[in-house]
Amino acid sequence: MRVPIQKGIALISVMMVMGVLLMMTISFIQVNRDNIAQVNSSEKRDRAQAACAAVYNYVLYRLEHDKTFGTAPFSGEKDTIAAPEMRVTEVAASNRLEGEIPALQATFTATLSNNLNVDATSVTGVPAHSALLEVTCDSNGIQRSVETLIRVAPLFDSSALSRGSMNIEANSFRVRSRDKYRNLVRSEGEVRVPSVLSGTPRTRFLEPESNVTDSKGMIWAKDKIFAGGDDIAGDLLDANSNSGGRFVPEAKQHFQIHDLQASDIQLPTSTIPVRAGEYRFTMATATIKAVSAHHYEEGSWPFEHREDAETPWETTQLIHVMEYYEKPGQPSPTRVFRSNTRLDDIKPPDLRGTIDSTTVTDVQIVYDTPGANSAAVPVIANDTVYIDEVEGSNKVAVDLLNQRIVLPPGETVSANGDFKVTTERGEPPFIELGSTSSDRAAIVADGTINLEAGVTGGFGTLVAKSGDLLLRPEGTLAVDVTSNGYDGLVAYAGQDVILKNPSDSGRWTFNGLVYASRNFKFDANNADTRLEGTLVARDGNIDFLKAGDVDFVYNPDYLDAMLKGLPENRVELERVYWKE
Amino acid sequence: MKTEACSWRHQVASGNSLLELVVSMSVLLAILALVVAIMIYGVRMFGHTSLRQGLEGDARRISSRLKKDLALSDFHTVSVQERLVSGLRRDGVGLGSLSDWNDPSNFQAGLGLPRWNRYTVYYATQEATGRLVRQDIEPPGIPLAGWNSPYSALSSNLRDDPTLNTSVVSSTVLSSQVEHFECRADVSENTVTVVCRLREKGQNVAGTNKKGDESIQFRLLLKTKNTWPDI
Numbered sequence: 052m053r054v055p056i057q058k059g060i061a062l063i064s065v066m067m068v069m070g071v072l073l074m075m076t077i078s079f080i081q082v083n084r085d086n087i088a089q090v091n092s093s094e095k096r097d098r099a100q101a102a103c104a105a106v107y108n109y110v111l112y113r114l115e116h117d118k119t120f121g122t123a124p125f126s127g128e129k130d131t132i133a134a135p136e137m138r139v140t141e142v143a144a145s146n147r148l149e150g151e152i153p154a155l156q157a158t159f160t161a162t163l164s165n166n167l168n169v170d171a172t173s174v175t176g177v178p179a180h181s182a183l184l185e186v187t188c189d190s191n192g193i194q195r196s197v198e199t200l201i202r203v204a205p206l207f208d209s210s211a212l213s214r215g216s217m218n219i220e221a222n223s224f225r226v227r228s229r230d231k232y233r234n235l236v237r238s239e240g241e242v243r244v245p246s247v248l249s250g251t252p253r254t255r256f257l258e259p260e261s262n263v264t265d266s267k268g269m270i271w272a273k274d275k276i277f278a279g280g281d282d283i284a285g286d287l288l289d290a291n292s293n294s295g296g297r298f299v300p301e302a303k304q305h306f307q308i309h310d311l312q313a314s315d316i317q318l319p320t321s322t323i324p325v326r327a328g329e330y331r332f333t334m335a336t337a338t339i340k341a342v343s344a345h346h347y348e349e350g351s352w353p354f355e356h357r358e359d360a361e362t363p364w365e366t367t368q369l370i371h372v373m374e375y376y377e378k379p380g381q382p383s384p385t386r387v388f389r390s391n392t393r394l395d396d397i398k399p400p401d402l403r404g405t406i407d408s409t410t411v412t413d414v415q416i417v418y419d420t421p422g423a424n425s426a427a428v429p430v431i432a433n434d435t436v437y438i439d440e441v442e443g444s445n446k447v448a449v450d451l452l453n454q455r456i457v458l459p460p461g462e463t464v465s466a467n468g469d470f471k472v473t474t475e476r477g478e479p480p481f482i483e484l485g486s487t488s489s490d491r492a493a494i495v496a497d498g499t500i501n502l503e504a505g506v507t508g509g510f511g512t513l514v515a516k517s518g519d520l521l522l523r524p525e526g527t528l529a530v531d532v533t534s535n536g537y538d539g540l541v542a543y544a545g546q547d548v549i550l551k552n553p554s555d556s557g558r559w560t561f562n563g564l565v566y567a568s569r570n571f572k573f574d575a576n577n578a579d580t581r582l583e584g585t586l587v588a589r590d591g592n593i594d595f596l597k598a599g600d601v602d603f604v605y606n607p608d609y610l611d612a613m614l615k616g617l618p619e620n621r622v623e624l625e626r627v628y629w630k631e
Numbered sequence: 632m633k634t635e636a637c638s639w640r641h642q643v644a645s646g647n648s649l650l651e652l653v654v655s656m657s658v659l660l661a662i663l664a665l666v667v668a669i670m671i672y673g674v675r676m677f678g679h680t681s682l683r684q685g686l687e688g689d690a691r692r693i694s695s696r697l698k699k700d701l702a703l704s705d706f707h708t709v710s711v712q713e714r715l716v717s718g719l720r721r722d723g724v725g726l727g728s729l730s731d732w733n734d735p736s737n738f739q740a741g742l743g744l745p746r747w748n749r750y751t752v753y754y755a756t757q758e759a760t761g762r763l764v765r766q767d768i769e770p771p772g773i774p775l776a777g778w779n780s781p782y783s784a785l786s787s788n789l790r791d792d793p794t795l796n797t798s799v800v801s802s803t804v805l806s807s808q809v810e811h812f813e814c815r816a817d818v819s820e821n822t823v824t825v826v827c828r829l830r831e832k833g834q835n836v837a838g839t840n841k842k843g844d845e846s847i848q849f850r851l852l853l854k855t856k857n858t859w860p861d862i
Contacts, residue, residue: 064659068666075673082684089691176735178743200743208860231776232744233860266780267707271862302819304862627743629856630732631702 095156095193102157102188103197103631109133110148110163110184111201111624118203118622121146121163121182157190167203167622178202181627197631204625206309206614209235210605213588214308215570216240216274221580221598223253226268226296228605229583234268234296236603237306240592242272246279247290247298254278256296259604264295276300308589309623311566313516315614316541318493319463324440325447327468327496328385329376332454332504333475334369335387339397340413341365347404363412364400371396371477372416373451375438379469389414390434390451396477440467454480458511460490469518470496474504482522484511484540499546506553512541512613520544523553524561539563539584541613547591552576562606564613567591575599584609675834679843682833686847689806689829693763694851696805697825700751700765704728706821706858708747710781711814712789716757720813723754723789724823725782726855728767730800739776745857746777749800755812756791763809763827764793767801810846821862825851 113120113132127143130150139150148161162185166177177183181202188195210226211217217238224244228234234256236242245253256268270276276283276298283290283298290298342363349356371393374384394409434452437445446459456472458464472480482505485491492511494500499518507513508525520542539562542548548567551574552559558579565571565584570591573580575598583604586593595601701709708727713720727747729737737746749769755761770784782788788796793804811828826848833843 064663064666068670071670072673075677078677079680082680086684172741178741181743202743232779235860269862297818299818299862304819304821625859625861626856627859628738628745629703631699 092193095190096195098155098157098190099188099193099195100631102152102155102159102190103186103195105137105152105155106148106150106159106161106186106188107184107197107199109137109139110161114165114167114182114201115622115624117620118167119165119620121165122168155190157188159186159188161186167624182624195631197629199629200627201624202627204623205607205610206311206623207585207587207610208233209237209585210582210603211236211238211586211593212308213238213240213571213593214590215588215592216242217272217593218243219245219254219595219598219601221245221575221595221601223255223600225600225602226254226256226270227259227265227602228268229259230605230607232267234265234605235271236269237271238593239273241274242270242276242300243280244270244276244278246281247293248278248281248283248286252293255294266296268294268296269299270296271299271302271306273302274300308587310589311543311587311614313495313514313543313545316512316514316543317613318495318512318514319461319491321461322463322465322495323444323446323459324465324467325438325470326375326377326440327466327470327498329374329379329469329471329473329501330438330449330456331374331376331384331471331473331475332477332480333372333374334396334477335372335374336367336417337370337372337389338365338367338413338415338417339370339411341397341399341409341411343399343402343406343409345402345404345406358404360403362402364402366398366400367417368398369396369476370414371451371454373436373449373454373480379471387416388436388449388451389416392434393452454478456480456482456505458482458484458492458494460485460492463493463495463512466494466496466498466500468496469498469501470494471499471501472505473501480505482507484509486510500544503549503551507540510540513543514541515544515546517545519547519549520567521549521551523551525553539609539613542566544568547572548588550574552578552580554578563609570594572596573598575601675836675843678834679836679845682831682843682845683847686808686829686831686845689763689808690827690847690849693805693827694849696765697753697851698853700726700728700753701823701853702856703732704751704855704857705745705747705779706816706818706823706855706862708750708778708781709816709823709855710785711816711823712754712786713814714755714757714789716761719811720826721755721757721761721809722812722814723752723785724814724816724825725750725752725768725785726823727751727778727782730767730769744776744859746773746775747779748773748777750778750782750785752782752785752788753805753812753814754789755809756793758791760807760830761809761812762793762804763806763812765803765805766793766796766799768796768798769800770798811848818862821854821858823853823855825853827851 124144125141128141130139133139136154137152139148142149146163151158164175164177164183166173167180167182170179172178181200184199186197226236247254256265258265284300342361344361347358373388375386377385391411435448435450438447447464448457482502486509495514497516500513500515501521503521503523506525507522513520541563542565545568547570548565549572555576560581563584566587568589571588572594574596577597579599581602583606704726710725712723714722728749728751729745730749739746749767752766752768755763790796793802806829808829808831810830813826815824828848830846836843
């Protein structure tokens, strides 16, 4: 009896062990198979996801280089622009793209609804100035779908942008925006603003025309941010809390500043060439010959005796003139202009009685500059002279009587070189641009525009293509951007833009766009300052000096009104949403 | 025949000697002991592997959900609440989200921007062994344009009992083995970094008398894809 029992135990034991081992092996295999399947599936999902991203980038590239891409049904061609790793076919008579990305073992279908050039929401619900892209990618049976909305981005997204440092030397600094979604100041270099960590914060993010803090406000820098001289890196929470917005020092993100060209700026199409050079308002010694009518009365009215006389006289004194120097640095002016009716700066001799009128008969300017060819230059002009290049054009006027340069509205005044208006002695001139938002004037110079000696008023555009732009603009008051125009000023320079507030009192307001390819410098002359629009120092620094309370107000409407679209149907896009 | 039968009986009788029985039983016992040891080793190995794979599964689930939720969110709505328990972080992170991505009314007319109408909150409870909770929160008074700023009540809505949190519309426990959950929103890079360590004690480790103590740590660097305007 024992023998069969022993045999049975051994067999059962072996079977049990085998069974357990088999179960464990099966479980291990199952678990590992699940794991491998998960990893494989995850890989395929990642590949499909990467393919979606690749297709998105491809379509973005196409749209940024041609904003009309996909607006008309495709003709069924294979795309030759795509990288060799990507094969794209435009499906005929549709707005669909199909293709494959062999490296990702993925095929894709993309549907584009391009509404970028349209001012209204499309019938399919794509918002104005936007494009909807739906992408489905398949990698070995695993599908991923992405839907994304992209729209035209502003060329400049901040009230101030600089590749260099930014220094706001002011009593207070307020960053505001009329854009509902962005209120930014960006700089790649150091940013120095008034204090925010101690006492009453003097740098704040606020809603426009309000003291309500704006939580979307941000000062962003790739370098350090100093507030009141203190590096705020260690006190960011306090700085943010005190300012109502956010400081982002030492940011690692990339941002680009659009390389604006002079040709990107909206200008009146009609161009009037003027003589390039320097227009110098100064005082010169002159020998003046004149005749004065005067009378003498005795007693009280009705006078017992009245004597009328005309007396010629001659005097040598300083008088206001405008000198024109065709070439910079030349020792004597090319021409000199003097109003023949201007008398306010001439002192007649003491004549008997009261002078009724004076007529200047001759003015000879006496130059004490060695080598000055005085004989060639005196011009006794009418009250107004014209500085047009083309004789007889008579559009760009200099009012010698009142020392004003009046630019024709709706026209572009163009100088083939520098255009400078300077003051050596005497009163500064006034340079009058357009008087209304729809009557703006423009000066475009191939070199430098220097209007620093005069005061510039009105609305318009100043473009110094390859040189500096120096001016003292009057502070304008109202802010108005309409479909007919805008009330601001565009200041563009291929080099530096240097502004100076002509007044040391009140509030200086600048509306518009300032674009300096290099540096921007502003002397606030101790006044409060408000800059509405955008300020750009593309490859240089921004310096606000001697300012009271400084307000930056981002206003994208100015950009739209002042700039043309990019050439060749190009456009910059940004993503509004990404759905997957 | 009789002689053969007697011979057979003799052989059987000789196999049943005590010595043979002891030897055979010893061999059998040794085999059984070996088999049992192998079984125990295998079971412990299996348990250990299951423990590790359980943690890996939790990690995969957490990272997959976090990745997706963060990717679909807007950095302007992200906030982090730091919390410390015995030197370990049990943070909470809140991010704007949408109740339904396919509902057109959840997008601003004319612009197409998502109207963030809820917040998704991830947080680790502060118990000895924490749980990682994911909740969708719909605070009352949604602005017309949606929530464009971080969740203001984040710090007060991270209770150890997730059912006591307010305005919760859905709640999931993604792991019950959280030791460390650290979040950092870095505005300078527009990223959210999450460091998560899961830890679980199990049976004895195969071949030792030590209790199984498995942990897995992962670090995610996440970027939102719906940050508009871009920072």
